[in-house]
Structures are given as structure tokens and as C-alpha cells.
Amino acid sequence: MNRFSEDSMSLESRAALVGNVLAVADSKLVLGNWYLKGVHNGRALPDFAALLAMSATSLGHTRALYKYLIGFGEDYSYLERGRGRGEIRSMNLLDAAPESWEDFLTTIYLAEQSTWMMMSGFLNAPDPALVGLAKKIGTESYFHLKYAAGWRSIFFEGKNETYREALSNKFPLALQWFGTDSEHDVLLDQGMRNVGLVELRKALLRQVLTDHDAPGFEWVSAAEAPTFGNDWDVDKRRAGELPEGLYEIVKFQDPAAVHD
């Protein structure tokens, strides 16, 4: 039986894998806090329970992915509590606070779909631990995406203009997360994933178009080719630093400070 060893990877591919996994883990960190902040906006009591549970599972994904990176020489406590806002690699999609319930729902939908797309690329990775994490995240994301689907059908029913606008505004940021066409995908070359970033981005585009193919819901995506500014950081998969206010919300508290 061939056992996978992190040491068998080149330095370049190790760095790329750590970067990709951190991008998902940090996005789940911010997403978990989105759910938490959204709890009191739930439209019914069961929504409160669902939003709290989705927050807990998202933050659980974050911690599981941080733990996975210990095998790559990363310090867990530093990843969880030691980093400044310039080191957090969450997607730009989650930077701005939601402006409405519709904006909240479309943003969590796009973040869930994007992070799942990224993890699905590792389903056939040579590292069983990474495959297991991808499967677990996929299983739990199923319910998160179903929650968004339930609300989406209500928005379709009401021909909700606010939802259409929010989707048009946020979708380019989701596509952007997968990078430029010219990005060198070392993890694809090294066999860590069997679907490249460009293909994953196209799959996201197809999925979002399919999910919004509903009678009476007219929506044209102008986002097939996302734009990138000079501040786009390919390693962090984001432009600029995490906003200061958001960092204060999402950063894990030092356990000593909490218990004193």
C-alpha cells in the first residue's frame, strides 16, 4: 500500500496546497461568522437553529483544515489566533456586510458553492486525509446549500428584484476567487487535484446558471470573465487586506482572555 507523505511533495506544491487549504479554511471562518451574525435575522424559529448549526459546522471545517496543515509544518495556534488581518485569506466575496436578507442568502450560497467546488477538486487526491476532509465538507455543505435553495425558490416565487441585484453584484467576486486563466496550477500538475482551477471556475459558473434557471427569473451573468486589479494576490486568493471591522468580528479569542 502506498502511503502518502507530505515530504514527497515539492516545496512549490506544498506552498500551493497550504495556500489553497488556508483560502478555504479562512473563508469558512468568515462564513461561520456570517451565519452567527445572521441568526437573529432568521424568519422563523427553526431558522435560528439552522443558522447556528451552519455556523458551528463552518467553524468546524475551519479548525479541521487548520489541523490538517500541522502536517505541513504550520503552527495550529498561530493559524487560529496568531495572525493579523493582512494574513487572513478569506474570499473578497465575504468582506462587505450583507445589505439585505436577499444579499445575505445569495452571498452564503455563493461562498458555500465556491468552497465546495474548491474542495471537490481534492476528492481524488493522493492524500487520504485531504480526501476525507473534502468528503466531510461536501456532506455538510449539502445542507447549507439546500438552505439557500429553499430561500431561493421563495425569491423566485416573489420575482424578487433585490435578490437579482445581489446575485449580479456578488457573483463576479465568487468567480474571481478561482484566479486568472493564466495562473500556474501547480496542484493540478502535481496530481494533488484532478480538476484545474479554470475548470472549477467554469463548473461554478454552470452550477450557478443552472440553479437560477427558473421561469420568470431573468438574470444575465456578465461575470464570465472576472476582472483583477493590481492588488490581486494570487497566493492569498484575494485583493487587499481583510477589513479591520470584519477582522475584529472573526478573529478567534485567546482562550486565556476568554476564561479570565
Next chain:
Amino acid sequence: MKRRKEFDRGLEVGKGERTVFYEVFARRDSSEALWHVGSIQAPNDDLAQVRAWYIYDQHEWKEMNVVPTSAIVPITEANKSIKIKVA
């Protein structure tokens, strides 16, 4: 003067007619019969599934199902069943 916030129920929680009750059934493994574990109210099947999954999480269920209460055909004599909610 502050404007009162307008709440469009149709837009926000679906059309009133669509909010229905569902009964929730689950089992922990294949040797168990499906239990009736509770009920849930939701505007559509997707939200009913998610709400049930997260509300009735007292066990690690291997199977969970929701059934619209309106789909249940009573066997007991008409008007003799205990009416606990309107489907």
C-alpha cells in the same frame, strides 16, 4: 417622523398558502424502524429538510425523512383522530 418598516410576507417567507406542516421520521441504523421524531413548519420542501435536520439532531441519524402532514391519510374513524395542528 420614522417610517414604519414594511414587511412583505410573500417576498420574505413565501406565499401564505405555502407554509405547511411536515412530519419528521428518522432512524439511527437499518435495524430500527423509522421513528416519528417531531414536526416542522416550512414554506417548501428544501427548508423543511434543512430545518428538520438541524432541529432534530439529538442522534446521529442514518436516515431522516419529512412528509407533508397533508399527505398522511388517517385510518382511524373520521373526526376521531386527535387534531394537534392544521395542515
